[in-house]
Amino acid sequence: MSIEAIQNEIIDEFSILGDDKESTIFYIMEIGNGLPEMPESDKTDQNIIKGCQSKVWLTAIEKDGKVHFQADSNTDITKGLISLLIRVLSKRTPEEIIQAELSFIDKIGMGSIIGSQRSNGLAAMIKQMKMYALAYQAKLNA
Amino acid sequence: MSLNIQEIRALFPVLHQEVNGKPLVYFDNAATTQKPISVIDALSAYYKNDNSNIHRGAHTLADRATRYYENTRKLLQQFLNAREEAEIIFTKGTTEGINLVASTFGRKYINEGDEIIISTLEHHSNIVPWQMLCEEKGAVLKIIPINEAGDLDMQAFKDLVSPKTKLVSIIHVSNALGTINPVEEIIELSHQVGAKVLLDGAQSTSHLEVDVQALDCDFLVFSAHKLYGPTGLGVLYGKRVVLEEMPPYQGGGEMIKEVTFTKTTYNELPFKFEAGTPNIGDVIAFGKALEFINQLGKKQIKAHEDELLAYASDSLSQIKGFIPVGTAREKISVISFNINGMHPFDVGMMLDANGIAVRTGHHCTQPLMQRFGIEGTVRASFSVYNTKSEIDKLVASVSKIAKLKNK
Numbered sequence: 001m002s003i004e005a006i007q008n009e010i011i012d013e014f015s016i017l018g019d020d021k022e023s024t025i026f027y028i029m030e031i032g033n034g035l036p037e038m039p040e041s042d043k044t045d046q047n048i049i050k051g052c053q054s055k056v057w058l059t060a061i062e063k064d065g066k067v068h069f070q071a072d073s074n075t076d077i078t079k080g081l082i083s084l085l086i087r088v089l090s091k092r093t094p095e096e097i098i099q100a101e102l103s104f105i106d107k108i109g110m111g112s113i114i115g116s117q118r119s120n121g122l123a124a125m126i127k128q129m130k131m132y133a134l135a136y137q138a139k140l141n142a
Numbered sequence: 143m144s145l146n147i148q149e150i151r152a153l154f155p156v157l158h159q160e161v162n163g164k165p166l167v168y169f170d171n172a173a174t175t176q177k178p179i180s181v182i183d184a185l186s187a188y189y190k191n192d193n194s195n196i197h198r199g200a201h202t203l204a205d206r207a208t209r210y211y212e213n214t215r216k217l218l219q220q221f222l223n224a225r226e227e228a229e230i231i232f233t234k235g236t237t238e239g240i241n242l243v244a245s246t247f248g249r250k251y252i253n254e255g256d257e258i259i260i261s262t263l264e265h266h267s268n269i270v271p272w273q274m275l276c277e278e279k280g281a282v283l284k285i286i287p288i289n290e291a292g293d294l295d296m297q298a299f300k301d302l303v304s305p306k307t308k309l310v311s312i313i314h315v316s317n318a319l320g321t322i323n324p325v326e327e328i329i330e331l332s333h334q335v336g337a338k339v340l341l342d343g344a345q346s347t348s349h350l351e352v353d354v355q356a357l358d359c360d361f362l363v364f365s366a367h368k369l370y371g372p373t374g375l376g377v378l379y380g381k382r383v384v385l386e387e388m389p390p391y392q393g394g395g396e397m398i399k400e401v402t403f404t405k406t407t408y409n410e411l412p413f414k415f416e417a418g419t420p421n422i423g424d425v426i427a428f429g430k431a432l433e434f435i436n437q438l439g440k441k442q443i444k445a446h447e448d449e450l451l452a453y454a455s456d457s458l459s460q461i462k463g464f465i466p467v468g469t470a471r472e473k474i475s476v477i478s479f480n481i482n483g484m485h486p487f488d489v490g491m492m493l494d495a496n497g498i499a500v501r502t503g504h505h506c507t508q509p510l511m512q513r514f515g516i517e518g519t520v521r522a523s524f525s526v527y528n529t530k531s532e533i534d535k536l537v538a539s540v541s542k543i544a545k546l547k548n549k
């Protein structure tokens with residue numbers, strides 16, 4: 001599925017929840033609970049994303065020209081957010097990731113759901129994922 | 143006579159709104175209290191009618207503004223039972239008060255090998271200025287430990303305090319746990335070895351009767367915004383004998399008697415420590431906050447808050463997965479807790495979705511959180527305008543959230 005199609009899927013899922021903030025947050029947490037466990041050995045200071053209030057660890061590997069992300073957090077809501085990003089951006093080529101415009105975040109009104117602190121954290125996660133993509137792009141083109 | 147809480151609530155415009163479609167329940171009072179309409183109106187009236195620079199102008203407006211400004215100082219002198227108004231110095235807040243004492247008293251009297259005592263309960267603003275001073279002077283910072291309940295280990299304090307101790311700077315009431323510290327005893331023991339005592343009264347002055355003469359503390363600092371007053375304004379009380387001997391803090395206008403290029407003489411107390419044009423409007427508005435407290439009476443306020451605390455503690459402790467943090471013998475109306483299996487940030491966000499405002503995180507007390515081996519807590523703190531039915535909402539929300547991980 002294209003990045004666009006997955007984003008639309010997420011927008012649809014959230015639209016079912018309507019304006020109720022509590023159920024939206026419960027839903028984000030539920031998604032977070034489904035995030036595959038990250039090995040403890042990867043939860044290093046080096047893998048921590050700076051700029052997040054909660055702890056978020058992110059790793060990336062390249063397989064057959066595609067970047068695979070894995071991430072974890074010490075808070076369930078942040079886990080939910082990062083699993084949405086992984087759903088959209090993981091297992092894609094570096095070019096796709098670099099060019100991706102994550103319009104779903106604004107369209108589901110994420111800013112007002114999670115507040116400004118966590119929105120900054122979310123922006124930091126996206127930035128870090130794009131940085132990995134840039135690094136792998138350089139490596140693949142070398 | 144007990145207070146009419148609905149009448150009190152009517153004085154606070156901010157309380158009457160919806161947040162996320164639910165009526166606001168404001169339980170973040172330890173961070174800052176809301177402001178009664180009299181404070182808000184006084185601020186606006188000052189800028190509408192009286193704005194002018196104080197202590198200098200020979201005109202009517204300046205005279206009026208000066209009188210209003212000095213009236214707040216008078217109210218504060220009475221509020222704290224200080225000997226005289228000159229012992230009341232306006233600052234930007236608790237943080238600036240502590241930094242002022244560190245850079246004046248600290249620089250002058252604390253030398254290599256001297257000791258400063260603080261405790262595990264301190265707010266960062268009563269840790270970092272002393273660390274900076276100790277680094278500069280080669281002095282030593284000593285820490286009074288606490289027990290599991292969040293009470294100071296007073297035996298440890300008795301072992302720490304010695305003729306080397308120059309200053310004991312201690313939180314009167316813990317912002318993170320609510321613990322009321324036995325400051326009378328601390329002050330007495332400190333004075334026996336010749337040490338001065340600074341009380342961080344940021345959390346005590348709004349809940350307890352604080353009489354600086356009865357306590358005999360040398361310094362007391364607090365912030366207006368936690369006492370129904372404006373933000374960015376605070377008070378330093380100091381004993382005249384101590385303040386007189388201290389060098390000034392900042393240099394500039396207001397704090398001088400006479401300036402020549404060869405020598406400057408300093409103004410007398412309290413102006414010696416109030417360099418520059420002060421926060422006139424907020425000081426005047428703060429006077430209204432003090433009047434508000436005086437009208438209700440601290441005893442009545444405390445009685446109401448104690449009732450809320452007992453009610454909330456009882457109901458919350460029934461919830462499966464509820465973990466209280468800090469169960470000191472004597473507490474103000476603060477409940478810090480965690481929910482088994484959940485991060486405090488997530489709990490806070492879910493409460494916010496229900497219109498309930500609490501603080502989550504380390505509360506600027508990271509060493510205290512480290513002592514308990516936790517990253518942070520959820521903190522609900524009650525004020526005079528809170529009600530039992532608001533606590534019922536908190537309890538219902540916390541129950542629902544706790545069930546997610548504690549079936």
Ligand SMILES: Cc1ncc(COP(=O)(O)O)c(C=O)c1O
Binds near residue numbers: 173236238267
């Ligand atoms: C115990 C204590 N000390 C110091 C402070 C700092 O106060 P301010 O930020 O107003 O200077 C606070 C406020 O959070 C506090 O609760």
